[in-house]
Amino acid sequence: MSTEIIDPKVATRRLFVRSGLVAVYFLLLVVTFLLGKGYTLLIDNKDAADGSVVAIDGVLVSVDGAEALELYSGDRDATQLKGQRHRVIVELISDGKKIEKSIHLPLDTDMLLLSVPKLVAGIEPFVEVFVLRDQPRPAGEEVGNTNAFTSPDSEALETVEPPVP
């Protein structure tokens, strides 16, 4: 608007600061994306379909130092993870042997399956993308856009019909 006369030195500094900020902005977007990326990791202790490995009877599996899950043969459990890199510790209940592995999860999926027998046997890859055949859908809500009652948890007030013309 006004014809500010800006010292060229200040102007270049500003250019740097501003472009730096733009970079920081995108960096932050990426960082939040990477750090916040959530996964469901299924931890599976079953025989492989091709018979390559056999389930182990009794393991304790702990991801990122969280409380260990106890899995016996044929068990499957799930854990929620955030971020791509994780440390998995598997402890065999039988002999107390500990195996520590670091895993790196791909960005393009939300659900993966970690096969404990494969991990213990050292077969790569022991983490695979898990595809649900039939996604279960919460029933009872279909076609959108009605002004009807909405979130069950919200303050009741929000549920009275708004005056949308």
Place this chain on the structure above:
Amino acid sequence: MGQQGPLLSIDHISKEFYGNVVLNDVSFELKAGEILGLVGENGAGKTTLMHILFGMPVIADTGGFKGRICIDGQEVSFSSPFDALDAGIGMVHQEFSLIPGFTTTENIVLNRESMKPSILNDVFGDRMSILDRQDMKKRAEAAIEKLGVKLDPDMLVSEMPVGHKQFTEIAREITRSKTRILVLDEPTAVLAESEAEVLLKALRKLASLGIAIIFISHRLHEVTEVADRVVVLRDGIAIKDTPVAGVSVRDIASWMVGRSVATERVSEGEAREFGPEILSVEHLWVDMPGETVRDVSFSVRKGEILGFGGLAGQGKLGIPNGIMGLFQAGGVVRLHGKDVPLNEPRTALEIGMAFVSEDRRGVGLLLDESLKWNIAFTAMQIQGKYLKTILGGLFRIRDEAEMRKLTEEYIAMLDVKCTSPSQKAKELSGGNQQKICLAKAFAVKPDLLFVSEPTRGIDVGAKKLVLDTIHRYNRDYGTTIVMVSSELEELRSICDRIAIVDEGKIAGILPPTAELPEFGLLMSGLGANGSQEDLSA
């Protein structure tokens, strides 16, 4: 001081608005530290000259001007007031340009606040700087000091007396480090005598600091008191440019109003006889913004044309507006000896008064409606004319045919240029709009007609027609007319008596044949006969 050349020179400036010459070859110079008094009647071209000096867009929009403005010998051309400010010209307007909710300090440094850069400057620019309130206050105090007046830097403008507002404005202009020329447009108009004294003292102090000042005022004794030189504008011509020393107020007044052309009385030689007193007004006060009436008493006799003259802002316009109930008013007004209730426009109309407002577009017309409506409306509402009954008396609706007939009558009588009575009022020219306003007033057939600034903003030909119409109406129907106008010549041409209003009071009443300087003196607050103002100059 006068060792160098002139700081500002106005060099052969001419300006016309649509063929209407407003400034004609005006030249003068201004030296550093000099105070120049610029005087002239309304419409003499003062405002236009200042608009040119200030680079107001209105000038460029209307075709620019001829001539040059030089500062320090360099020609300058401003495309906006901000350019003028950058070049060191400060202006104090008649209307305060202050923010009421801000303190003195904040107003003085408005948009030029002292700032300390903050870390966000590099991100979002200078507007993220933190205000340095201490420094702002220091600067404000310095400016106040420079003026030599007492102002509380932390007081809210809304709580200040008017005089302080004026000083705040001036202080704002002089805090600009570059300001070398200061233009003050009627700075004392709103001030009491004692405050005006302080202001004049402050101006002299500023001048002694080397600031050149253009001082526009209608109070001629102030001009003679403070100015070094006086320039008198009349009809767009710089009629006089002379040092003040040895010049009397009377001289300036006669230069101001003196006409080269002799006035032509429409009613030359006619013996006028008037009926009994029709209107009497005692101690009228009117609260009309910018045109306050304080204490006015007069009476009008039947068949007479009484004129009210005086400079703008002195209150002459408030008189008809107050009597007609458009603005809050008090005092005693009697029509035909009967008290007129004030503040009731309807009653005023019902008892036989009518008013042609000076604010043609704001009050006078329904711009978005047809001429028929405009002319017939008041008569319809007040007197129930131009209505017809339909459905066996169930409804009374507008009688468009009658309205049309009436409108056509007045179009013919006043020679209104329009396509049809159904044309919208906003599509007419100013002169024709004025005729419609007159027609509206005539249509109610009033006993007493107030006409306010009937020729404002219309061209010369139309002016004459409008005046003739008023004059003829008075002669033909014996209608008493009270006419208010800023143009003395106009009043002198048709009025039987002329009252001059100054500072909300009647300064004196003169016959139209009185000498021009007499009028000039009355307007300048120095009444010759019976004025209560001082004659100190």
Place this chain on the structure above:
Amino acid sequence: MSGTKSLGRFLTEYAVVIIFLLITVAAIPSSGLSIQYIVQEMITRLGRNTFLVLALLLPIYAGMGLNFGMTLGAMSGQIGLILAINFNIGGVEGLAFAALLGTAVFMGWICGVVLNKAKGREMVTGYMLAFFINGIYQLIVLYMMGFVFPIRSSAILLSRGYGIRNTLNLEIVRQSLDNFLMLRLGEYTVPVATFLVIAVLCVFVVWFKKTKLGQDMRAVGHDMSVADSAGVPVDRTRIIAIIISTVLASYGQIIFLQNMGNMATYNAHDQTSFFAVAAILVGGASVKKATIPNVLIGVILLHVLFVVTPRAGQNLFGSAMIGEYFRQFIGYGVIAFSLVLYAWRARKDAAWSREGLRGSSSGAVPAAAAAGGEGSAK
């Protein structure tokens, strides 16, 4: 100023607050709710709503009245959250991601430009603009997401293959900000992180008022034409005020929704401005004047009433719906009442400021002609 006059002034100034306080105090016992319950609710709701209400401050400073267009910000926040859920970004990072997306800047710009074209009727225009943009929002979210814009998570889509579901589960970000630093104080839990964010915003507002831009905003708010003639870029300043407000509203909505834990995709924003505006007015703010204490008082008072009335209605009239309607009535009523009070007072003040000029002849006040500058008599 005589005593009665200043008392009268005080009463009109705080009429809304006082009336509200009285109603609330009267309703608490009849609701039968324990003080502990109410206090805990207050803590939760302060965290949930304060940020949204704070978003209203800047446009008030800039003289644009109550920003009913803040709903645009709320919608931007929701779009951010939809995308965060879509990419399965959880926790505080998910919230930050949603906040960073910044559709609100664009929305705010639109809102500012539109409001600049409707000077003098910003409020009603902002209100209608919220409805209009709601249509656009539905068009994008209900028809274009999954159709024009790819959505990778089929779980949030409607079964027809495009359009986002009516209710979005925000499990992965649910209360992540609140739980980030949850403090237990005796029997109460306090979401410290949320309050910290609010505190930072308050500090920002206080700081902002001290900047040049803040001063310009005040100037524009007080008198647009004077500010303009002093060279302040009026339109630009107003747009900036609205952009900031919209962005803050989007953050506010994100904070609100993370606390709620799920989102009514097409309705969550409908009453955002209603709540925020009612709250700030209840707190004693007006169209022209608002402070941070107004916000805090307003949120507490309004929400105590909101918590209490359904129960009170149930206990007194045997119908919870009465309390429900009553609080809606109170909300709308308080807005109407404050607006009326303000408009009425503005006219009264204008008349008052001219009163000194009247009076009879002799005592003529020199101030008279000054009125020419400010006179607003029409």
Place this chain on the structure above:
Amino acid sequence: MRSAKQFVTDFGWPRIIIFIFLVLLFVAAPFFRVRIDASISDVLNRFGQNGLFVLAMVPMIQAGCGLNFGLSLGIIAGLIGSTLSVQFGLLGVFGFFGAVGLSVPFAVFFGWLYGLLLNKVKGEEMTIAMYVGFASVMFMCIMWLILPFNGPTMIWGYAGKGLRTTITIEGFYRHFLNDFLAVRIGDSFVFPTGMLLFVGFCAFLMWLFLRTKTGTAMTAVGSNPDYARASGISADKMRTISVIISTVLGAAGIIVYQQSYGFIQLYTAPLAMPFAAVAAILIGGASVNKASMVNVLVGAFLFQGLLTMTPSVINSALQTDISEVVRIIVSNGIIIYALTRKTKVTK
């Protein structure tokens, strides 16, 4: 050429686009197996249902009070009248005119109060009207629950008190106007003669009123309040009259609506109704401060046409339910357009 340009600027692009859009919808309808005759019948019916609401906008716009976002007040008066009428068991012609008659005193009273209020807040009418409307709707919500109505068809069966959300008027005055002289052509075309006659009659009365002395004064107040004052007109009085008329029309409007729709809708139903009427008159070419009968007729027809045709045509064309969104965008868009247009009062 020039006049065409002038016409476009006067009428405004949005309106022309809407008009063309509607024409296209009608043209396209047969291709998507939407029955034209049913559609036209539907449009006429809706036109009649909503005509009075749109008409109710006229007096306030003319008197310079802006768009009546507080029309809900009139609707509430109408609801009181109609519930009373049903409560008293008035049938047929008595039911309908009883409802109107009972609601008018309420409407006049509400309108009078509302007018007094709006006179105190000149310049802020629209925002305040909106919230006054909302608040009174909410207040009435409480009243519907509390008031001692006891008609068995009206109250909640299980609670034994409190009015139902929708009350059927089957057997009272349902289709009282619709069926009056109705013309039936084929299966799916009905011309609701009675209702259209009634709406037409009201429009005619309004037309007449605007030509009376008072109507003329009211228009002048809206056009230039200072001019009106200088001519001895009390702007406040004219504005109050305009608000009262608007409110009464709103009351009559909802009763006409009910008799066609078949139900009395209570509680929050009136909240959104003013917006539709506002959008309709603006689409008809009115501005915030000028409206005519032509605006009412054109607007009500265009807007209701849009409401009828978009769902049937667009939805069957695109196989989605997008029409609701189109409606929201169009109707609110036109309101925004009108609000942001420079007010064309030359001063």
